[in-house]
Amino acid sequence: MSKSDDAYSRPVAGYPSRRLPVFNVQVRFVARLIEDLERSITRLFAAPSLERIPLDRFKEVWDLPAYQLFCEGSYACGFVCNDYDDFFDLRAANADPRATLNACSFADLRHYLHTLQRAERWADGYSSPILEALASGSLTVVKDRFLSDETLVADSDGSPPVDTQDRALREGHDLLVALRSHRTITVDMQKLDSAASAGVGFDVIMEGMENGGVGFYDGKGISIAMRAIAGKLLWSAVTAEKLAVDVRPVSLTPASDPVLRRAVRLLSMVHELHKAGYQLLRISAGMAPSGNHWRCYVTTADNVAQNGWEIIDEGIALRYSTGDGGRFFGWDDAEGMDARRLAATFLDRFPEMKRKGAGNDWAYAGWFTSMLGAAENGELPIFFADYELKPVRHQMPPAPINVVGSQA
Structure with a gap:
């Protein structure tokens, strides 16, 4: 295959699947874009707070570099996807941002940003759902959770949050995170070999194939699938039944011999x-x-x-x-x-x-x-x-x- 025929040597049109992971660094980057947009909007309108910005002047926002970067960054970082079947309730989020968005998982927040960006396009110049989300405080809640809520991210090493709809992937990933918290574990190699022979972790592969195999054509998707399989295999090898244990009296005095x-x-x-x-x-x-x-x-x-x-x-x-x-x-x-x-x-x-x-x-x-x-x-x-x-x-x-x- 020549370099020009390689699918990975050139950009691909369209949007990613929601089943592909988003890395922590991308999450933090989008949060910073929201932060920049907040500052730019308040300066533009000389507003004392975001809730005081004039919603009827939305057309003035479109030329702001911070607005354009937020929109492009949301797409570039995988928050706008091609396979959502429904839309997040933006009205509920704007009516009570904290009650609605603080209870959301990462997958739900990704769905929220997807819906927000698509709604901005569909508004077709008659309104700005993004400006409304800023005024209501919805985007601020999302930003704050992205920057400080450790329950949204998997690990400190940059591994991606996983869509909770992928049950096997989520389960394997959580098991690996739990094992990593121990730093060092003892693995029974016989049980590890038996688990691998029995197909432990194969449900991760089957789940990916049932979803059209979309995650297996992307480096991030392959990485998170491998981590999930590793979590399931290792967990099988360290949570098996206990080996025989000899208990004995506590030695209170040195031996007489x-x-x-x-x-x-x-x-x-x-x-x-x-x-x-x-x-x-x-x-x-x-x-x-x-x-x-x-x-x-x-x-x-x-x-x-x-x-x-x-x-x-x-x-x-x-x-x-x-x-x-x-x-x-x-x-x-x-x-x-x-x-x-x-x-x-x-x-x-x-x-x-x-x-x-x-x-x-x-x-x-x-x-x-x-x-x-x-x-x-x-x-x-x-x-x-x-x-x-x-x-x-x-x-x-x-x-x-x-x-x-x-x-x-």
Whole structure:
């Protein structure tokens, strides 16, 4: 296809569908155009307020640049559409602007501006519905809501409000917004795969096709459809039934066994490091070949296999064995240190671990907290041994995540 044959390389005649989204930046732009028009009108008529402007002098308004920009901007930003079957009640809006327009959704306000602009054209020089909307305060209510009503916009990142008549699109979009409020979520990949295989989110595509597929020929429409599908899929993966949960007594005193007590102290040190922002530090714990001593490696997430615990390169991991007694990592001065002092010393003596261990991994830190609770009750984590192990999935650590951003 040559560039000249590409439909996207040249303007298209006509108006958009009301099913195509309007972006937040377009909403704010139209609000600013209304604001400019208000100032220009009051200056033109030297009126103390908009409600005092003379409606019979509407022809003087037509040559105002602010009036022309408001009309053209409403069309350009997608507020005048080609597929409304009816019209907004402008008389009701002018009679009681706040009661009528403050209760409107974004789709209703878009319908209002569509009707207002079409009415302005149909007035054919005999009146100006736009001037009447300014005098009644209707346009001021719309402007104020566009500028300050956060319920009208989807997100702060510029994603578009969605027409509430598109049920599946609206539902998926709302689910994604709800998930984003958590910032970080844990996704069960098996359930995500099952949801995708079951066709979750396909109703968004079907809804678009039933509407003539109009939204799928526009970049904004495709973007909002993809977000809606993502919302439905992710929601299916994070709201599934709970995995098995082990509850246990609260540990009120340290273990009487000195071997267990030192092992828990080491795990508590890692927990303290997680609390300090070093959640990319991980452990790999198990039994020595002799079966007599518990071993625990401390390393960073980039040195751990996808099973969540297996060390890739033991040469760059730090090892502790209960056979070492209180000499954590070979330190002769560690015997009297508590978990917090061990954590601070760890950062001082292992600067490379400190650098690579800084970062957030909420899933692993949460798993570690639960594991530590079990260890305080005598159940040390064991991922490897010379005898057969039967790991329980929810008791095993999650896989390491990709690290986003640079590390200090």
